[in-house]
Amino acid sequence: MEIVFLIFILVLSVFLGFELISKVPATLHTPLMSGANAISGITLAGAFLSAGMVDSEMGKYLGTAAVAFATVNVVGGYMVTDRMLGMFKSKKAGGK
Amino acid sequence: MNIELLANLSYIVSAALFIFGLKMLGSPATARRGNLFSSLGMLIAVVAGLTAEGIVSYEYIVGGMVLGAIIGGLAARLVAMTSMPEMVALFNGSGGAASLLVGWSTLYGGGIETFTAITILLAILIGGLTFTGSLIAYAKLAEVMNSAAIVFKGQRIVNSLLLVGIVYAAYMFCLDPQPDSQWLYITLGLALLLGVMAVIPIGGADMPVVISLLNSYSGIAACAAGFAINNNILIVAGSLVGASGIILTNIMCKAMNRSLANVLFSGFGAVKQGKAIEGEVKPISVEDAYYLFEAASNVCFVPGYGMAVAQAQHVVKELGEILEANGCEVSYAIHPVAGRMPGHMNVLLAEADVPYEQLVEMDDINPRIENVDIAVVIGANDVVNPSAREDEDSPIYGMPIINVDQARTVFVLKRSMASGFSGVDNPLFFGENTRMLFGDAKESIAGVISEFG
Structure with a gap:
């Protein structure tokens, strides 16, 4: 039952994803991609469990590496997306 | 309430924030706030993840996070x-x-x-x-x-x-x-x-x-x-x-x-050779270009990655502002593959302070391209090549293009008469209404600006 439940979530979010992303204008496709990079850093939430385990040295090292990689995505992704989006200015705002 | 339930509830909140964030990415006006929402969602998910049962030692986690944050942060900044x-x-x-x-x-x-x-x-x-x-x-x-x-x-x-x-x-x-x-x-x-x-x-x-x-x-x-x-x-x-x-x-x-x-x-091999193109190229001087710009009431820039390579976007934007002050409507028509990744050209123009209202997509500009007095092609080639529409033998036949050849006048800024990235000839250069402005794009545009001076 657990599996069916997870697949249920998967299918719904895939549809939602298509619905949402197809509304993003071409102008913002690059920030969309870097923002997606940041969101895929969600693996971080999973990596904690592995890195925090004590019973296996190897598992801990792998988990720690996963934490590092995922944090690169989260921090780097959100920061660079914010930097880019900050450049998009409206005419009305007078360039600021 | 147990911790696992609490963590799962927070995941619902962060999922909702991700979704809101993506939704707000639907317009440049709200996009930046959307990104903040999304990052807030991430923060909640991370905190919830940290409280998960079974985590005994935090040293490794903190070590990994600090390392990752430094690398990611520096990369994003630099x-x-x-x-x-x-x-x-x-x-x-x-x-x-x-x-x-x-x-x-x-x-x-x-x-x-x-x-x-x-x-x-x-x-x-x-x-x-x-x-x-x-x-x-x-x-x-x-x-x-x-x-x-x-x-x-x-x-x-x-x-x-x-x-x-x-x-x-x-x-x-x-x-x-x-x-x-x-x-x-x-x-x-x-x-x-x-x-x-x-x-x-x-x-x-x-x-x-x-x-x-x-x-x-x-x-x-x-x-x-x-x-x-x-x-x-x-x-x-x-x-x-x-x-x-x-x-x-x-x-x-x-x-x-x-x-x-x-x-x-399959690696892109330009196997088929399109029709050989014959005709006369009509060059134009910076001074004559200026007269036309001065009289124009609707100018559309069509940039390609060549513009970014030449770092010409800042002078282009300057010219755009001068034209606007002159009572002219200015837009930038951007082909989806104008940059090196989706939406790349838009970011490069936004960096040069071009307001996002002036960035138009190919499908928006094509129906009204006939009203454009001057289409200025800078560092683009294949994406404005009419062969894609007309010549069935052309290797790029069928590719959607920006129909600049249908504008009243086309200026093509080009160093010399070499063909584009895919090695395909471009009949646009020989068009009746095309004027070639030879030379470095940045210098040519700067030349026009100084004429306005």
Whole structure:
């Protein structure tokens, strides 16, 4: 039952994803991609469990590496997306 | 209330914030706030993850996070906007690596059922090929390695064997899922190799497709990792990213009039030669160009990546402002593959302070291109080549283009009469209403500006 439940979530979010992303204008496709990079850093939430385990040295090292990689995505992704989006200015705002 | 329930409730909140964030990305006016919402969602998910049961030691976690934050933060701050494709390629790679590692380390938890073993393997497989594939894509984009397609005889046979090997090793592993199983290492090794083999036959011009696709893979890998560790938020976030990458891949393929299979499996060889073009090229001087600009009431710039290479976007924007002050309507028509990744050109123009209202998509400008007095083509070639519309023998036939040839006048800024990236002749240059402004684009535009002076 657990599996069916997870697949249920998967299918719904895939549809939602298509619905949402197809509304993003071409102008913002690059920030969309870097923002997606940041969101895929969600693996971080999973990596904690592995890195925090004590019973296996190897598992801990792998988990720690996963934490590092995922944090690169989260921090780097959100920061660079914010930097880019900050450049998009409206005419009305007078360039600021 | 127990901690696990609380964590799952917070995941719902962060999933909602991700969704809101993506929704607000629907307009440049709200996009930045959307990104903040999304990052808030991430913060909540991370905090919830940290409280999960079973975490005993935090030293390693903190160490990994500090290291990752320093690398990510520095990269985000220092990267030049022209290098965004390389950066996104690397981020795709690190996303893939993270999912691979999460999947792998889960094995050490013990008590693995078959279904979990399969999902772990998928995370390792997709994560692994995303990782090495992205590194190759990065190397090609950064021109660390030759960006041309690498093709050799029997390539497909080698790749097919590789796939069969992966399936076999994966099957053997699932029979007895142990962390020290030799089949695990074989699968991992083959997956890493597959990533390399999949990207080397793809030429530099097709990289926008590849990074979009790898972007999607990094999401799918996160999704697989979510199944492996039974975590909803990984599945939701991963599939959002996966869907996003697939949509972008599709848009890029359409913009180049190629199928995904064609991009992935065959290096772009301009085999067919279109009609030879004859005609007279009509050059124009900076001074004459100025007179036309001065009289124009609707000017549309059509930039290509050549403009960014020449760093001409700032002078172009300056000219745009002068024209506006002169009572002229100014817009920038951007072809989907104008930059080196989806939306890249828009970012480069936004960096030069072009207001986003003036950035128009190909499908918006084409129906009203006849009202444009002057279309200024800067550093673009194939995306404005009328052969794509008219000449069935042309290798780019069928590719959607910006129909600048239908504007009242076309200025083409060009160094000399060489053909474009795909090596295809461009009849636009010989058009009745086309005027060639030869020379360095930046200097030519600066020349026009000083005439306005």
